[in-house]
Amino acid sequence: MELVSQADLDVLLDFLPCRTPPAWIDEAMDQEEVLLLNHCYLEQCAARTALGLMFRCPDKPDLLSKMSKLAREELRHFEKVHELIIKRGYTYRILKPSRYAGRLNAEVRKKEPGNLVDTLIVGAYIEARSCERFASLAPHVDEELSVFYGSLLKSEARHFKDYLTLADAYAGEPIGDRITWFGKIERAAIESPDEQFRFHSGIPA
């Protein structure tokens, strides 16, 4: 099993505006099925986002290479979660997503290169938050899930760095202000109440 280094995890936790609220962890312990089903779907979505960026940017070799590898890893994770869902007697189905990604994407600038840069920053936040959630869940779940979540951390941490590296490379200007801006939106999404429990939902309402 590949393990994430504490240094890599620290960079990512420093990037995120807040930690997962304990109330979300408590809720997750009661919602194993929703957690697995939604996680499985999000792996598909992550692969689709990466592939979409590849179709959009055929002229950017570094993006093509990083996004293709990222999509392959997300699909591998999808297969693993899907196997776990079947093993635990659940039936995979697509649940209505949380508002998390939608709230971040709503802030993406319309014009290029801002649109691409913001999309990549949003990608970095989603990967970083996913990594942080897996790390937060790992000590509380059963051994099989704990080992599995631990195994995901390393690639999620690398995906976060890849998205951020690409955003910085294509911006042509410092991206600190945009990162701060999206950090505020992200924090609001994570710390505000959500009716429905999901992998990226806020505090259980």
Added chain:
Amino acid sequence: MELVSQADLDVLLDFLPCRTPPAWIDEAMDQEEVLLLNHCYLEQCAARTALGLMFRCPDKPDLLSKMSKLAREELRHFEKVHELIIKRGYTYRILKPSRYAGRLNAEVRKKEPGNLVDTLIVGAYIEARSCERFASLAPHVDEELSVFYGSLLKSEARHFKDYLTLADAYAGEPIGDRITWFGKIERAAIESPDEQFRFHSGIPA
């Protein structure tokens, strides 16, 4: 390097309505750049098609598993062709596609389960033809390309079988007539003249 067995190749050649016309091979020898660029793009498209089927059929575990692995393999191939494009001094860009896939997709039935079954049969034809083209090209290209094309055969042959197995599983009736029907369309596409040379184009006009 994984090599395809002659038996697997024979099943696939038996499925296809015709072999690639020698005039297409001759043209391919003069169009290395177009061949590589279009091949690279088609790997992306194959991954997108597989991922699209996954979003469409969350209730079909066998399809999810096969299409996820297929998408990962197509993305790995994309990365390899993309590396080769750069190594040979070409610049990757997306070229207008040939009419091949469009002609097949135009025959897909609109209503379910016919729509899904036909889509899977079209997938089988595209994979089978791609495999046949790589096998046909391998003896004529330089050693690096020949080894690369040889390495693709095994997975393309497996993808062909996966698509056909899934079409058969979800049809609820024999699919021989639909296979024959699409075979006629496919043969017409491969044996009719095409203005533009592409990986799946017909006879050079």
